[in-house]
Each structure stands twice: as C-alpha cells, then as structure tokens.
Amino acid sequence: MVGEKRKASSKSDSAKKRQAISFERKVSIIKQLDAGEKMVIVARAYNLNRSTVGTIYKQKDCIMEHVKGAVPMQSTIISKKRGKIIEEMEKLLTIWLDDQQRRRFPLSLLLIQEKAKSIFEDVKAKAGESAAKETFSASCGWFSRFKKMANLHNVSVSGEAASADTEAAERFPQVLKEIIEEGGYSAKQIFNVDETGLFWKKMPEKTYISHEENTMLGYKVAKDRLTLMLGANAEGSYKLKPLLVYRAANPRALKNVTKSSLPVIWMSNTKAWVTLAVFEDWFFHHFIPEVKLYCRDNRIPFKILLVLDNALGHPPHLNDFHPHVKVVYLPPNTTTLLQPMDQGVIANFKKYYTRRTYRMALKAVDSDPEMTLRSYWKSYNILNCVKNIDASWHEVTEVNLNAVWRLLCPQFVNDFRGFDQEGINKEILSTLVGRPK
Template sequence: MAGGKRVLEGKSEPSRKRKSIDLEMKMNIIRKYEGGQKLSSIARELGLAVSTVNTIVKDAARIKEHAEDSACMKLTYLSKHREGAILEMEKLLTAWIEAQNQKNIPLSLLAIQVKARSLFEDLKVKYPEGTQVFTASSGWFARFKNRAGFHNLHVSGEAISAAAEAAKKFPEFLQKIIDEGPYLPEQIFNVDKTGLFYQKMPSRTYISVGGKMTPGHKASKNRVSLLLGGNASGTCKLKPVVVHHSENPRALKGISKATLPVHYFANPKTWITLDIFEQWFMHCFIPEVEKFCNDNGIPFKILLILDNAPGHPLHLDDLNENVKVVYLPPNTTSLLQPMDQGVIADFKAYYLRITFAKAIAALDADKDLTLRDFWKSYNIYHAIQNIAKAWEDVTEACMKRVWNKVCPQFVPDFSGFDKDETLKEASKTIVKLKQEWELKADENDVKGLIESRREELLNEDLIELLAAKIEEEESEASEPEVEPKRFTVKRLAEAFHHLGEFFSSIEKMDPNTSRFFKVQRLVEDNIACYRQIYEEKKRATV
C-alpha cells in the first residue's frame, strides 16, 4: 500500500474529483503549508490535486489580503443571520457530530439535517423574540461544515451489508502485509477513540448512609475523549490519551502535565482533532513504541492499524519511515477494530468499579457527606487518576484476544470472547458493595454505563453537556488561585511523623511480626525518593 492511503479490500482510493475551494479552505491550506506540512501531504488530506494546492500557496499574499477585507463583512453577516437558536443549535450539532465520529458511526446528510432541525425546534422556545426560519438546506450544511472545521468530514450512505463483506475480506489482505513486512505481533498496534462521561454513575443508584437511603446524584455530563491502544501480543499497553476541554483546568494547577499518568491534550469540543492525533503520533506514540522495541530487542518497525475516522490524518506514513499505517475499511469498527472488541468495555467496567469504590469510601469516612458533595469535589485530576488505574487493570490476555477478528493467526487458541464477562466482573464488585452498603443499582444500569460508548446523545443530553461545560468554566474563573505544589521541610516532616504513627499502631495490632516488618520495609523502600528530597531540603536550610 502506498504511504498514507486508506485501504479497502486491498485497493487504493479512487481518483479525486475536482472540488470547489472557498476562501476559508484556501486559508486553511496556506496555514498548513506555512506550518511546515508538505504540498503532497496537504493534497492527500484534503482530497485535492498537488497542482491545485501549489497554485493556492503561490497566491498566498493576494488570498490573505482578500481574507482580511472579507472578515468584517462576514462577522456582520454572521451576527445578523446566525444568532439565537441557530447559533446555539450549531454548537450542539457540532458536539453531536463529534460524538458520532468518536464512535465511528457513519453519517448521512439526511441524518445531520434531521438532527439540526430537531435541535432548532427544541431551542426555539428559549428565543421568543423574532421568529427564525431554519430549513437545514444543503447550502446551510456546506457553510456549517466549513465554519465548524469539518473539512475532513464525509457523509455516507453505505449499506451495512457492504461493510460486512469488506470486513470479511480484510483479514486476508492484512495478513499479506504482515507476511511481507514481516511484522511480529509485538510490532503491530491499534488505537481506538472513546468518550467517557467521567462524573457519571447509574441513574438509579441508592446508597445507605447511617440507615438512610440516599439517592444517587445525577452527575454532570462532563466528558473527555480517550485514545486507548496496544499491540497484538498484548505485551504493550500504550499510555492513555485524555482530551479535556480546558488547556489549564484549575484541578491541574501546579501539576506538571508531563508527570501525569496520561498524555493530556485540550480541545474546546473535547475532540481528538487531526492536529492532536498528529501531535500524539509524533511526540507520544513514536517515542513510546521505539522504547518498547529497544527494551525488548525487537526491530523498530511498526504496523499501525487505524479506522477511517475523520480525526485520523492521511499523511502519517510520511512522518516516520519506521511506521506503516493501514486503515480499516469504512464502517467496520464494530466488526474488526481490536480495541472495540472488548478492551474499551473492560476499561469502562474497571473505571466504573473504581469510581464506585471511591464514592463509597468517601461516604464511609464522612457520615455528613452526600453523593452530591462527592461529585462536586470529583474533578478532572481525580478522573485522570482513575482512568490510569482502570487502564492498568485491563489484562494482557484481554489485550491479546481482541485481535481475533482482524488477525486470527495470532490467536490460534481462541475459544470465544464473552463481551459480558467484564460486565459480570463489574457486577460482582457491585453485588459486594450492595451487601456491605445496601447499594441498589441493577445490572441494566451498570451495562448502560459500560456500553455508553454507543449511546445516542439526545437533544437534552447535548444541551446539558454544553451547560455543564459553561458552568465548569465559570466556576473555575471565580475560584481563587491554587498555590502551586511544592515540598517544604515542615510538611515533609509532618508526613513522616504521621507515617511513623501509622506503623506504630499497626505493629501493636499485628500478631504476625514477620508480616509487619515485610510491609514496613516495602513501604520504606517505595518512599525512599521522598526521604531523599526531605534530606536535601534540610541540608539547604542549614
């Protein structure tokens, strides 16, 4: 396969048709070129001829001048014609399209138009002054697509049967590429995107606190996008990617993002954009897999399998000669994508289990605390910690067996994959919690959260999601500045004193002296780095 071209049944993409190019797209091309992207790369990404891109780049000065002249007129037009319900509808529609893209659900023009009209009708009641007329015409969609930056968005009406037929042929085609490489299972990677409402629990959750049944708080629909992946041998789980709407959320003030257990990116729509994906590929994925190969004595030669989601650049093959990219046939994510065959469901089950346990532990520690209080204090920093823990819990066996559909030669002893297995594991924990805390949440509630990746975002959900985002931003703006984290001699001394008291209490209770000293030694060994910081701080103050 030629570098960077999407693949379907072993065939290259069809010849490009001539496209009309508006001013905004011309400016987009100029920005990409001035940002260092090659002409051929831009052409592939936007589906244009290289000569067309070259002509636009050569005419950059005139195009920029024209763009400046038209900016004021455009702003005036937008303020007159796209205000009120229409403007808000487009924000919500963008979030909906983003969610569909994250799930790799094919979109048709009709589906987008129906959703746009539905959102507009629901929003009209908020704007009674001046009746607006909105028909969601094809012309409106073309303008909206450019305004929202969906230059790589394609609407499709492909039949499910065609996708199923392509999925059936793809493994044989992929095996030829693997054999020609040749590639070891350790060198073959896949990543997949998913959304996570990180402050969400089953809607009918009740927890008994002090004998009183407390209803579960309807948590806000604060959302992040995740990118999860690993290799076909199950031996390398990539560091998770988290995309949050805020570049510098208050909960992360004073914390170096480089020290987080995830790769952190920001996008106002919490969308994994082309730019974010490319940054991840160059600065996260490449160094991570190269280190894995070097540590394990494997040649740095990687095959990356991706789906056809709009957020995946077409020119990745141009960025590193050691990485070959192959794209799944359109609309086959649910049929072939390894991470979609059980890994993401596993991860969400573990995340749910961890979050449940944290909520109950907090309620147990403070009898005056309510579930609403817990969620108000639960922020993106806590979510990142729990995301990392849940990802650690996904087993090597799971990471390997999900490749059965796309690379059956690597899973010869595959005896079936029970997608409900993770649900059962999560339910076991919840049953245990139910016995201890009179927790009431049925299996359907739990299943709904684990499978929320494929849920349709209703108009009410979209409106609430936008409101929650605005509320969080306003709350962060009104809060006082958080003091940056730093070590002090006094607070380190206090921490070690408390640790000493803890060990003293445990030693008095534990009849097994050998066990006590073993645990104490393990803890002391693991906090040696903090002892060193303490000693250095003390010396500096003398």
C-alpha cells in the same frame, strides 16, 4: 436650487427603497466578498449601495455567530432565547456526530434529525418554563445550514454502501496478513489506537444523580467531555500511554501538577478533539519514542506496524515519515467491524472507569458522615479523573487486548470466552442501593 432638489429627490428615493436584508442575503454577500469578489460588483448584484455592503462585511463576525445559533435566516430579528437553545443543541449534536464518525457508524439524514429533536427536547426541558413555547422541527432547511456549519459530508448511507463496507471488511484481513508476512511482524510489533469521547462525570441514567441533572440549576456535570486515545499491541502485552485531549490547557485542578508526571499524555484544544496537529504531535513525539524504547527493553527489532482507521484526525501520509514505522489504514467505513480497540477494549475500559469512580464515591461517603454522593460528585475534578483513567486502563487485561484482534488478525489470538460486561453493569448499579444522596 436645482442641486438641492436633486439631493432631496435622491434622499426620497433612497428612503423608499430601504428594506430589511435577511440573514440569508447577508451571509451570501459575505461569502462572495470572502471569495474575492469586488464590493462594487456585489452591491450591484444585490441592488444595494456600496456603503451598505461594506457595513454588512464589517459586521461579518457578528452575523456569522448569529447564523451558527441556527436562527432562521429569513428572519431579520434575532431571537436570543431560541438561538441559545438551538445553539446548545447543536453543540451536543456535533459531539455526538463526532463520536459516531470516529466509529465510522453510518448515519442517515432521518437518524440525525431524530437525534437533533431528542437533544433539543432535553435542552428545552432544562431551560424551564421560559422555553416551554419553543419549537424545533429539524427541518431540511435547518439541516442544510447545520451541515455547512459542521462540515458534514455524505451523511446518508444506502444499502449498497453498507453492503460494500461489509465486503471490504471481509477482504481486508487477508490483505493485512500478507503485509504482516512480507514485513515479518510479530504480535508484539503490531499496534492499534482508537479515540473515544469520555463524559468523565456522567453516571448511568438509572442513578439519582443523572435525574438531578434535569432538575438542579447549574448542575451539568455530564456535559464535561474529553477525548481519550487508547492503544496496545496485538499480543496484548504492552499498553500505550493514553492520550488525553481536554478543552483547557491548564485547569485549576492541575495548578501545581507537572503534566509530564501524569499517567496520560496531556494535550488541549477548545473542542477537546484529536485533530491532525494533535495526532502528528503524538505520533512523532510520543508514539515513536515509546515503541522504540519498548522494542529495546524487550530485545526485539525496532520495526512497528500501526493499524489506523480513516478518522478525520488521522493524517493520511504517516507512512512516509519513519523507516521503522509502517502505517496501514483500515478501509473506509469498516471501523465498527474491524477496529480492534472498538471491539471491546474501549467499552470495557469505560465500565471499569465507572465502577472505579463509584467505589471512590462510596468510600468517601462511608468514611465521612457529612459527605453525600452529591457533594462528592461536585468535588470530583479532572485530576481525580486522570488517576481513575490510569487505574481503569490497568484493569484492562492482556486477554482482552489480545482477543479484540480476532476479526482482523485471527492468527495472533488465543482462546477467549468473552467479557463479563453484564456482571460489571450489575455491580455498578447495585452499589448505590440505600446510599445517601
């Protein structure tokens, strides 16, 4: 009887102590266990039963997935609708941040918060009336969680830091000049590459297609993104084969296509990013063989200088791996000031790509009375994209490729009068006037 009373008393005490455990505490428990802390010690620290802590850890994947949806951690109930909207916003925000990071564009907390709110409103509008009451303030608490999830560091840049970057950019060309003179490199032997995100189905905002993306259910062509890495030598006489990183390894459009026959180097990962592994693969298996063959065909010494920025996907140790390839890194946060491919090559390439894609669409519409721009655009696949990338890359001129070195290596740059970017933009927008939708 005494034993039964004790058991009953124990059950009663347990029922009284039972309380909801917030996601914040659950995440904290999971992190401590992942760090190697014993389950008994963690349970004692949070005044919980060992079995409760064990159950929480068994649900680790589910809990962390919900946290990624940015649901307030103080809540113990998951709001699926809000989670989906914010999750979509954070995915798009991460893509945007990645693009700015590769360009070494200084981002403040306020700028990121404003961008997050802007993307949230766009996603909310596309969700329709069911999400009309959803709100998002981009609070510091949200940013703190998002920062950890996205592995962001030093997002706030002060005036002194920006000033220091400018000073570093002013000093570095002389440092590079000394390296070039000491190594005896010519403009033919100096290369630069840079990555950029390409929304390969995105059209200018002034076209009806972009407007329809906000109103048509299931019509989200602008979100399909890939990463391109473009590069050439300082003389502008040789373009490297573009590296393309896509989210799918074997998309349907390439079902019967041999990837080695493509005019791009095809690689893939779920985020379509140039990671350390992707870059090292490209460097050893594509860049070195390609420039070695280029030097042999042009009867110049196989001695290459590769200029890179400090993007996260660029391994810091490449200079140690090949005796004939020297790698020089730009100073941190000087990409927008010095990176050659970022001084006009990538921007012009994207304009050529958009113009060429428009021309293809209009040609298809003109040749088939039943064809509309909308139907053509839905049928435009990744293989069409690859072909247009190749053609647009060929459109980038030698003069363009040489001129972008004017800040980094002015000694190699010939006379240049500038790019006709405004003319390209006007041509793109004028082609759709009076066209069928």
